[in-house]
Amino acid sequence: MAIRFNNLVTQSLAKQIAEQIRSAILEGRLRVDERLPTEEELAARFEVSRPTIREALKRLAAQNLVRSKRGPAGGTFITRPTESELRTTLANSTTLMVTLGEFDIESITEARREMEGACLKLAIERRTEQHLEQLDQELAYQQQSISDEEFCASDVRFHRLIIDATANPVMQFNMVTVIEALQPLMNMIANRTRSRDRIIQHHKQLLDAIQRQDLVEAQSSLNQLLDYLLEHYRQAQQLRSTSSQG
Structure with missing residues (x-):
């Protein structure tokens, strides 16, 4: 996933991560049905804990921007909210x-x-x-x-x-x-x-x-x-x- 992420400040890391991913979706850098990196990979990229990534993904799911899928082909995918x-x-x-x-x-x-x-x-x-x-x-x-x-x-x-x-x-x-x-x-x-x-x-x-x-x-x-x-x-x-x- 070729996305350049910005540096984070200490306030509300999960919120900042969610906003950066949201911006990538709205700008078309992340497309519908594209799979995000794993929690572990995202944690390493943002240099935060996995619980922080999990909270960021929950924020995005609440906005109907991502969905989770279980199983071997599972993961977190970009979704398109319905009207x-x-x-x-x-x-x-x-x-x-x-x-x-x-x-x-x-x-x-x-x-x-x-x-x-x-x-x-x-x-x-x-x-x-x-x-x-x-x-x-x-x-x-x-x-x-x-x-x-x-x-x-x-x-x-x-x-x-x-x-x-x-x-x-x-x-x-x-x-x-x-x-x-x-x-x-x-x-x-x-x-x-x-x-x-x-x-x-x-x-x-x-x-x-x-x-x-x-x-x-x-x-x-x-x-x-x-x-x-x-x-x-x-x-x-x-x-x-x-x-x-x-």
Whole structure:
């Protein structure tokens, strides 16, 4: 393996080793399915202990960048994360950022307003009859006697379908943070005060505008929905604050 490794400093050797190997993967110096040297060989190259190498490999495995295989032809191999794995990692990281208080509700709403609003243009231009049918089916499902959890999941799927209608894989991937991470968190908090009927009404207006390919009306419907959710999110937060003080 012709890779030039940099010298290490004393802080977090395992982390530094993992980052150097990760960089080699991202830069194409290590290719998918290529086998890494053994733990013993890596330990000798980096001049560290085998447990340190083992910890570095665990870090890479947690990022779905390497996989281990047992047996005579086994070892540690470079792997290609699936789109699903990358989506999950991105959504989990975003959720963690919200939990740590890095994103406030105003920033989340503003991001969704701008990003989903931009997606509407392409969605309206490129939506197919299948997209419209799936949106209509999701809307019909929301009007059934379903649990709060099922309603929230359907809400996410409804907006995911709009993003899918853009037929743009970059937009679809980037919207994971908004639709599959931030939206469920907002739903969970605002669920106590928001009205299902109002959400469904906004969804109907949005679907109708997409069917008619009316971008102005679609963006207006999205903005009204987000304004409504923001209002009830704040009410839910106020209720939680009052309850904790009592």
